[in-house]
Amino acid sequence: MLTITEIMKLLPHRYPMLLIDRILEIDPGQRIVGLKNVSANEQFFQGHFPGAPVMPGVLIVEAMAQCAAVLFLRDLPERESKLFLFGGVDKARFRRPVVPGDQLILECVMLQRRSNTVKMKGTAKVNDQVVAEAEMLSVMTDRPE
Numbered sequence: 001m002l003t004i005t006e007i008m009k010l011l012p013h014r015y016p017m018l019l020i021d022r023i024l025e026i027d028p029g030q031r032i033v034g035l036k037n038v039s040a041n042e043q044f045f046q047g048h049f050p051g052a053p054v055m056p057g058v059l060i061v062e063a064m065a066q067c068a069a070v071l072f073l074r075d076l077p078e079r080e081s082k083l084f085l086f087g088g089v090d091k092a093r094f095r096r097p098v099v100p101g102d103q104l105i106l107e108c109v110m111l112q113r114r115s116n117t118v119k120m121k122g123t124a125k126v127n128d129q130v131v132a133e134a135e136m137l138s139v140m141t142d143r144p145e
Helices: 004-010 057-073
Strands: 022-027 031-037 082-094 103-113 117-126 129-142
Touching (some): 004 057, 057 103, 057 117, 057 129
Antiparallel strands (some): 082 129, 103 117, 117 129
C-alpha cells in the first residue's frame, strides 16, 4: 500500500534507524500493518550477537512505533512540521528471537487518542507467530527547525 519511498516522505528516519520497508494495510486512524525484511546486513547484527545474530527487542518496538507514526502522519495536514516521540512503553513482551532472513509483520491498533497523544497496541509476527508485543504511547510535538 505504501512503498519505502512513500514512507520516507512521512517519517524523518533514515538508515540505519528506518525500520519499516513497506506498509501493507491501512485502516485510517485505526490500524496499520507494516513489513520489515530482516537482513543479515543490518548494522546492529555486528554486535548483537556475533555468531548468534538476534534483532534487539527495543528495535522491534521502534519498528512498531514507526508504523504507528505512519498511520497518523499520513493524514496530518501539517505533517512536515510534526514528530511523534515515545511517551512510554508498557506491557512489552518478547516471545522468540528475530533473526536474519525473517520477515517481520508489524500490526498496530489504536487504543486511545487525545489531541497530541496516541496509545497503540503493537504486535510483531514472523510466520504468523507472535514474536513481540507492546503498548506504546506516542506524543506529537513540533519538529525543531
